[in-house]
Amino acid sequence: MATNLEFIKSETVNQVISFSMTDCFSDKYENYFVTIQGLDHNNLTRHITALRFINSSGVVTSANYDLAKLGMMSNNTFSDDYATAQTSINEISADGYGKGSGSSFYVYNPYSSSNYTFVNYQVSAFYDIHGSTRGVKGIGVLNIAETHTGFNIFDYGGFNMYNGKISVFGVK
Amino acid sequence: MSGSLVKLDEQIVSTPVSSVNLTGMTSDYDVYVVQGNNISLDTDADLLCIRTLIDGTQQTASSYDKAGMLLKANTTFQDIHGTNADFWYLDMILGTATQEIGNFTTYCFNFGNSSEYSFITMESTFRNTHSVLQGIAGGGIYKVAEAHNGIKYYAYTGNIDTNSRFVLYGLKK
Secondary structure (H helix, E strand, C coil): CCCCEEEEEEEEECCECEEEECCCCCCCCCEEEEEEECCECCCCCCEEEEEEEEECCEECCCCCEEEEEEEEECCCCCEEEEEEEECCEEEEEEECCCCCEEEEEEEECCCCCCCCEEEEEEEEEECCCCCCEEEEEEEEEECCCCCCCEEEEEECCCCCEECEEEEEEEEC | CCCCEEEEEEEECCCCECEEEEECCCCCCCEEEEEEEEECECCCCEEEEEEEEECCEECCCCCEEEEEEEEECCCCCEEEEEEEECCEEEEEEECCCCCCCEEEEEEEECCCCCCCCEEEEEEEEEECCCCCEEEEEEEEEECCCCCCCEEEEEECCCCECCCCEEEEEEECC
16 A cells, blocks of 8 residues: 655764755655654763754755744753744754664655745653753744755754764655 | 555645545544644634544534643743633634744544544644744543544634645554
């Protein structure tokens, strides 16, 4: 039976500060499902990873991203984090002490030249020296109506990322 | 989970309509996914509402509960909750300005089970009637033990606008 969640591509992320998942969005799908698993920072303390989109000129770094995310700590109160006019959507993934992480997100309308690109994301991370779990439920938008052919993730503090695997699926 | 999602119905609004019905829920699936993208409404500050369907008939009992968190890009978040309403809604208060559009993914559980309540999880991301990024993370229950074979999306006061897209998928067992 033909089904409608279609694997597009998978890539590994290792020993790089920034990684671009290129040519994964097309006119074949309107929405996408992305997983990031295993990403860590090789025994460094807590780190977060941010998301940007890629247009025909490269990675979009202008201050046109808005985001809101609920940070849920297993050993602390939850936090409302929100911002507008940012240069990325931060905490698309997070990790600490080389213990890995898992995150997923839906991307809506990335290839449409007439719509903004939106995301819903969720993260589960081992995050803190005290061994706490951090969960994140977040939303984001790139407030530019243009075609995006892929996305970029990068370490928010400029450190190398290790052991990650990114998979992209089209929701047909 | 690659290859586990089967499209059952798709509606792309070609002219403004008050509602969209997605049908095709059968005993072949236990869990369904509804995805909406590029959702727009033709009336400012209008809501996208949801009801269950039985053979095309919307269920209007005051038995819809929901709870969740409304995330906002410009201020602290809001607990959203309610009981005994006669519809669910995704807290997408959309406007008519440019790019005040919504996107969502809803999982539907137990819709085919006549002996249990029907449940949904809801997540959305949208620019609201003030062009502010918002999104809901939460869930809802329809507190009637009956089988439903469809789901209805409708605008509370006006119409769902052109190019809004709704797709119903079954999760293959």
